């Protein structure tokens with residue numbers, strides 16, 4: 001039996017669409033506050049974040065030069081009002097108006113005249129100031145951004161020197177607030193200070209990769225967002241809360257039986273790495289199906305594994321499978337059982353084709369596909385929806401969702417920010433892994449971790465998010481800011497889980513001595529018993 005604590009939403013970041021945020025702001029403005037108040041709260045938080053960065057970098061903010069890029073809307077007003085606070089702390093502040101005029105609330109608070117970058121002389125002066133700035137504050141445009149960033153804002157952004165510190169107001173200008181797509185020129189921030197609610201682009205790649213460190217400023221609109229954000233991110237405590245922990249009444253059969261169909265002549269090690277990932281994160285039993293020599297290799301490295309097929313709770317299919325009719329038959333048979341599955345590499349396309357044709361014995365929230373971008377492109381092609389890898393990298397959420405909807409599956413799309421998208425569009429975005437994670441065999445370990453979690457009865461969305469998190473954490477521990485090999489990720493997985501569980505604040509502890517189940521308090525997840 002597994003013990004799980006109640007799932008709260010406190011340890012999950014929820015991200016909302018711009019329409020949701022704007023209607024929450026409009027609701028707050030209708031009853032509780034004014035534009036001016038909201039901007040003052042936002043700007044105060046923004047100024048604090050800027051001062052912290054300046055102090056951390058230069059020892060003191062006093063005497064530093066900050067250039068504010070100020071658009072015509074409230075995003076620009078936030079920057080202007082923050083500028084007032086910065087000036088009060090001895091910072092030299094210059095404001096550059098990118099759209100010919102600035103919001104009246106901004107000018108009311110900061111009495112330095114903004115340089116008009118829409119005229120030639122102003123643009124030249126602005127470019128010179130940007131070249132010498134210690135910090136550039138991007139208040140060009142926020143959640144009302146439409147299309148590509150227009151000139152002269154785009155010219156100013158292009159001129160930001162590599163060494164300058166950049167703080168984005170609410171969202172980096174030039175990214176689409178909802179899809180996270182980046183058209184052309186955009187701000188690459190060191191810090192993004194966001195107000196009231198996280199916007200989807202802050203979690204969704206590719207935008208998520210240019211936001212830098214996220215700082216949240218509560219301006220009081222959060223209670224008006226009483227629905228879950230469609231895009232979410234689990235914090236470490238969020239993962240820890242959900243992590244299945246064995247109780248005293250558990251045995252190897254109750255802790256999850258994972259059937260693995262993996263490995264081939266060309267990629268025998270993939271099956272070994274998948275087994276290591278699964279055992280490293282707490283699976284009860286692994287039952288392996290595959291070529292004899294791959295089985296021998298597994299037993300050499302993972303003597304805990306069983307070689308012959310038998311009863312299982314969940315399948316992990318496809319890691320390292322290539323051109324092997326016996327393996328393909330075993331995958332077909334496993335997919336037909338209706339059991340939960342993690343579907344990787346060589347099994348993805350088969351699975352997508354079968355399910356798109358209506359053959360869906362496993363519910364979409366229990367089947368997790370784990371493609372990289374190339375495999376997602378091939379899945380889309382199998383569905384008759386051609387997309388290049390560049391198209392996918394431009395809008396990964398939307399392309400993953402296409403496969404998730406058409407095949408009624410949950411898709412984990414691997415990347416430096418990994419997204420997990422369910423057939424109903426709900427998604428998790430996790431970015432814990434270091435860049436060193438992109439190495440041969442890393443995906444096989446991830447599939448093994450996902451298999452272990454799936455065999456513990458979690459939903460495919462949770463499995464994907466938690467596996468991505470722990471895989472990233474284990475990789476960071478293994479890499480220690482240097483290169484790593486995939487087997488080291490599996491080696492560090494138990495340590496990563498141990499660290500997470502230490503953060504768990506409200507573990508439900510069973511009392512010793514009670515019979516049958518021993519005080520099991522389970523919230524969510526399906527019940528398991530002796531099998």
Ligand SMILES: NC(=O)C1=CN([C@@H]2O[C@H](COP(=O)(O)OP(=O)(O)OC[C@H]3O[C@@H](n4cnc5c(N)ncnc54)[C@H](OP(=O)(O)O)[C@@H]3O)[C@@H](O)[C@H]2O)[C@@H](O)CC1
Nearest residue numbers: 038072073074075141142143144145146148149150170196
């Ligand atoms: N959430 C919260 O709780 C709070 C939110 N607050 C803040 O409000 C912000 C939203 O403010 P907002 O609605 O005034 O719009 P905003 O983003 O400033 O931009 C509008 C201007 O941008 C322009 N523009 C558009 N596309 C463009 C492009 N491609 N390239 C260039 N320009 C482009 C567009 O120009 P136009 O097309 O009309 O000529 C228009 O004038 C939000 O992000 C946050 O900072 C806080 O103040 C309070 C608490």
Ligand SMILES: [K+]
Nearest residue numbers: 138141171173
């Ligand atoms: K901005």
